[in-house]
Amino acid sequence: MLMLLCSAALPSVAAPESASTRADADWILRTLAQPAPMRTDFVELRGSPMLKAPLRLQGEYRRPDNATLVREVREPYAESTTLRQGQASIARPGKPVRNFALSRAPELAQLQAGFGALLSGDRALLETQYQLAPQGTRQQWTLLLTPIDAKLKTQLHDITLHGQGEELRCIETRPAKGDLQRTLLGSAAKAAAPDATANVLADLCHGG
Helix, strand or coil, X not given: CCCXXXXXXXXXXXXXXXXXXXXXHHHHHHHHCCCCCEEEEEXXXXXXXXXXXXXXXXXXXXXXXXCEEEEEEEECCCEEEEEECCEEEEECCCCCCEEEEHHHCHHHHHHHHHHHHHHHCCHHHHCCCEEEEEEEECCCEEEEEEECCHHHHCCEEEEEEEEECCEEEEEEEEECCCXXXXXXXXXXXXXXXXXXXXXXXXXXXXXX
């Protein structure tokens, strides 16, 4: 379950004089804030006990306006998920479009809410559901989000954002049960070769 964000990837243009400055939560959220429209490539690894190797998904996140989030999977299959005004729409080639309320899919509702909070730099909204713990410098930083909501804790252990300068490169989601899910964004996703191993993708995620 990709709880959040899967947020915008911005160009890395951190000023040299601030590179060694400690990265606090306010700076990170200001850095990630980006108005619509925006788009970013993603490469996502999903583990499962039923699979010999993690499933690799590739595609794009789009935010055409402030109220809409589109997740378009292009490989290994085609699927487009649109979240808007409390509704979800899932489209696959050759199949009828499925429409349903986000209340039936809490993970999608959290994805839209968290994504919007990040891109608006809304720390107060994020802190209604997560404890924020930044680490590192403005050159290389992480932001750990640990759920404080009791219901959310039953689904999610934590989320870690990995960034370099003003770019969010990767999101690692640890569900309460199951394997870690890693989503590379922006330049990290573009650098992920089709045959890249899980270790290589982890290095890209962590800024290697």
